[in-house]
Amino acid sequence: MRRITGWLLCTVAALVLLFSYKTSTMGPGGETSAIAAGAGTGSTAAEPGSGGASGPGRYDGSVAQTRWGPVQVRITASGGKITNVSVLQVPDGNFRDRQINDHAVPILRQETLAAQSAEVDTVSGATVTSDGYRESLQAAIDAAHLK
Amino acid sequence: MSATVLDRRTAYRPPRPAPAWWGDVAGSAAVLSLLVVTALWTADRGVQELLGELATGLTSAGRLTGLLSADLMLVQVVLMARVPLVERRFGQDRIARWHRLAGFTSFHLLLAHVVLTTLGYAGTARENVLTQLWLLVTEYPGMLLATAALALLVLVVVTSVRAARRRLRYESWHLLHLYAYLGIGLALPHQLWTGADFVGSAAARAYWWTAYLVALGSVLVFRLGLPAWRSLRHRVEVAAVVPEAPGITSIWLRGRHLDRLPVRAGQFFCWRFLDGPGWSRAHPYSLSAPPSGDLMRITVKALGDGSAGVATLRPGTRVLLEGPYGRLTGEHWRGGGVTLLACGVGVTPLLALLWELPYAPGQAVLLYRARTPQELAFRAELDRLAAVRGVVVHHLVGPRARRPSWLPVHAEGRSDAETLRRLSPDIATHDVYLCGPDGWIDAARAATRAAGVPEQHTHHERFAW
Numbered sequence: 001m002r003r004i005t006g007w008l009l010c011t012v013a014a015l016v017l018l019f020s021y022k023t024s025t026m027g028p029g030g031e032t033s034a035i036a037a038g039a040g041t042g043s044t045a046a047e048p049g050s051g052g053a054s055g056p057g058r059y060d061g062s063v064a065q066t067r068w069g070p071v072q073v074r075i076t077a078s079g080g081k082i083t084n085v086s087v088l089q090v091p092d093g094n095f096r097d098r099q100i101n102d103h104a105v106p107i108l109r110q111e112t113l114a115a116q117s118a119e120v121d122t123v124s125g126a127t128v129t130s131d132g133y134r135e136s137l138q139a140a141i142d143a144a145h146l147k
Numbered sequence: 148m149s150a151t152v153l154d155r156r157t158a159y160r161p162p163r164p165a166p167a168w169w170g171d172v173a174g175s176a177a178v179l180s181l182l183v184v185t186a187l188w189t190a191d192r193g194v195q196e197l198l199g200e201l202a203t204g205l206t207s208a209g210r211l212t213g214l215l216s217a218d219l220m221l222v223q224v225v226l227m228a229r230v231p232l233v234e235r236r237f238g239q240d241r242i243a244r245w246h247r248l249a250g251f252t253s254f255h256l257l258l259a260h261v262v263l264t265t266l267g268y269a270g271t272a273r274e275n276v277l278t279q280l281w282l283l284v285t286e287y288p289g290m291l292l293a294t295a296a297l298a299l300l301v302l303v304v305v306t307s308v309r310a311a312r313r314r315l316r317y318e319s320w321h322l323l324h325l326y327a328y329l330g331i332g333l334a335l336p337h338q339l340w341t342g343a344d345f346v347g348s349a350a351a352r353a354y355w356w357t358a359y360l361v362a363l364g365s366v367l368v369f370r371l372g373l374p375a376w377r378s379l380r381h382r383v384e385v386a387a388v389v390p391e392a393p394g395i396t397s398i399w400l401r402g403r404h405l406d407r408l409p410v411r412a413g414q415f416f417c418w419r420f421l422d423g424p425g426w427s428r429a430h431p432y433s434l435s436a437p438p439s440g441d442l443m444r445i446t447v448k449a450l451g452d453g454s455a456g457v458a459t460l461r462p463g464t465r466v467l468l469e470g471p472y473g474r475l476t477g478e479h480w481r482g483g484g485v486t487l488l489a490c491g492v493g494v495t496p497l498l499a500l501l502w503e504l505p506y507a508p509g510q511a512v513l514l515y516r517a518r519t520p521q522e523l524a525f526r527a528e529l530d531r532l533a534a535v536r537g538v539v540v541h542h543l544v545g546p547r548a549r550r551p552s553w554l555p556v557h558a559e560g561r562s563d564a565e566t567l568r569r570l571s572p573d574i575a576t577h578d579v580y581l582c583g584p585d586g587w588i589d590a591a592r593a594a595t596r597a598a599g600v601p602e603q604h605t606h607h608e609r610f611a612w
Contacts, residue, residue: 004322004427007322011329014295018291018292018295018333019292021291023285023286023287023288023289023290023291023292024289024291024292024336026288026289026340094287094288094340094341095282095286095287095288096268096272096287096341099268099271099272099274099282100271100272103272103273124200124202124203124271125200125202125203125270125271125272126271127203
């Protein structure tokens with residue numbers, strides 16, 4: 001076999017192997033990797049027990065459309081206070097969204113419980129999610145007739 | 148063969164120079180593309196993010212360097228695609244220099260992109276930098292391909308650093324260089340899938356797709372399609388092989404409709420001789436006789452690698468051609484006197500010009516420099532040019548001067564410019580053509596300047612590949 005044929009074969013083999021890797025053909029939002037699934041989207045981590053529909057004392061905010069995807073917040077209110085916040089949707093179209101939101105969502109939740117209003121600070125690096133979060137949170141607070 | 152073919156002269160049509168606006172269009176397009184990329188980045192909040200938090204700032208800078216690097220790579224693909232608009236206007240020697248400059252610049256931008264983006268992403272996600280790098284490569288869409296692309300571009304750049312380039316055979320270097328195309332292609336998915344600027348706006352998507360398609364189109368049309376079509380149409384083959392001087396060989400080539408080949412004296416083709424291994428390398432050889440009837444001629448000096456094999460070519464060998472290229476043509480000639488300075492095998496394109504240009508007897512001066520009398524080629528042909536066309540021929544034979552000079556050692560006593568004026572008294576008003584090795588051209592240009600030839604009337608092309 002001539003050397004150039006060998007090179008060509010090696011190149012083709014390397015390309016086939018590269019393209020058989022999961023991230024090489026997935027497109028922008030089609031991940032199903034084990035790590036990604038395990039990391040979750042933050043909403044389930046925030047409140048494992050939240051059901052499908054709003055129950056007593058639970059109020060869903062509107063869906064805020066951000067450039068990276070929809071954000072929706074659910075609050076649990078009792079005695080005129082926000083007792084819990086969970087996130088129904090945050091952008092999770094790709095790994096970076098998940099990396100950022102896994103970090104941002106717990107902070108936003110803490111801030112909400114402390115502030116008892118939608119006046120929460122933007123989490124650095126998660127401007128888009130924070131904006132959507134505030135919008136949806138305000139709608140949920142309005143729906144609960146708090147303040 | 149030569150006398151009969153070369154004496155057959157047709158009415159002279161001056162070659163049309165490439166219009167100046169071609170260069171303006173090509174240059175503006177390259178600059179504009181970088182501007183558009185920057186504007187798209189700015190429109191996508193690039194500046195705000197750059198001036199914001201440290202992590203977002205790093206990511207934003209990483210985006211800009213990545214986008215500029217990708218754009219410069221595409222500019223280079225177009226630059227090297229031998230698009231007539233670019234090639235006729237600037238000449239391959241200049242284009243090759245720009246390619247080198249743009250190549251290293253885009254590579255450094257690429258390295259900055261990798262470092263800045265990794266640091267920025269790690270900062271935003273509060274992740275250890277190495278962990279983040281690992282996640283980027285293994286989890287982000289298209290990033291494993293982009294990593295492979297980076298490896299290929301590193302390979303291309305490392306083999307093109309001068310020290311490495313000298314150690315590699317041209318063939319190996321050239322084949323490795325082709326991996327740059329693969330690298331650019333493999334980098335595309337990560338731009339599409341994780342690039343904020345690609346996903347972000349319709350304008351950005353439209354721009355990038357256009358840029359990629361233009362680059363791909365110019366390679367397919369001008370680098371592959373046109374040469375393939377010309378080779379098939381003209382069916383060029385070796386007609387005869389004639390030794391001219393020790394190590395210098397002329398090849399007569401026969402083909403169909405050569406008069407329809409848009410080539411002029413002073414130009415060159417990149418030739419591939421289909422005579423066995425090594426055919427994949429294209430050799431740039433100037434025509435020493437422009438097409439006449441169904442024949443044309445090149446003259447080659449055995450230097451190394453492929454050019455030595457030319458002497459053993461057999462008549463009937465099929466030839467693929469790519470071109471014509473080059474700007475050392477009659478398009479610069481203003482119709483008066485002309486002085487041609489040749490060194491060694493550099494005489495070939497000038498010989499073709501001497502046959503083609505319709506100067507009056509006594510108006511053309513050829514100064515032909517060679518190391519030994521044996522190395523002077525085309526003696527009979529030059530005698531014939533002197534007799535038939537009234538060309539004044541001076542041979543300058545001898546070893547190289549001990550100072551940088553276009554003259555042989557025995558003439559180094561006088562100044563370079565003085566000798567030039569003595570041999571070609573009206574040179575200051577002439578159009579001057581130069582062809583030879585790099586160092587010699589530099590010395591000869593210094594001499595023509597000193598002899599009063601304005602820069603715009605001195606024409607040369609470098610053949611250091």
